[in-house]
Amino acid sequence: MLILTRKRNEKIMIGDNxxxxxxxxxxxxxxxxINAPKDIPVHRREVYEAIVRENxxxxxxxxxxxxxxxxxxxxxxxxxxxxxxEEETEALREDK
Numbered sequence: 599m600l601i602l603t604r605k606r607n608e609k610i611m612i613g614d615n616x617x618x619x620x621x622x623x624x625x626x627x628x629x630x631x632i633n634a635p636k637d638i639p640v641h642r643r644e645v646y647e648a649i650v651r652e653n654x655x656x657x658x659x660x661x662x663x664x665x666x667x668x669x670x671x672x673x674x675x676x677x678x679x680x681x682x683x684e685e686e687t688e689a690l691r692e693d694k
Contacts, residue, residue: 610618622629632640
């Protein structure tokens, strides 16, 4: 996890097209503004979890970025990155 320190009106960029700005700080609450393309959904975590439950999906126990890291450095091959074909095959196995 990347941890950043920001002050009011300072921004964070995620990729080329998502901007997070610290709008206000009141006590222990931080108000954030998020500019993202319309095709990228942005929700508070509890709202996201409710949407997932409503759609009948199960939340993964491990965050996506951690799962991707594990695929890049699986214990079974001495930390070697898998080829695209191996990753694709493994992804198909996980979907079954």
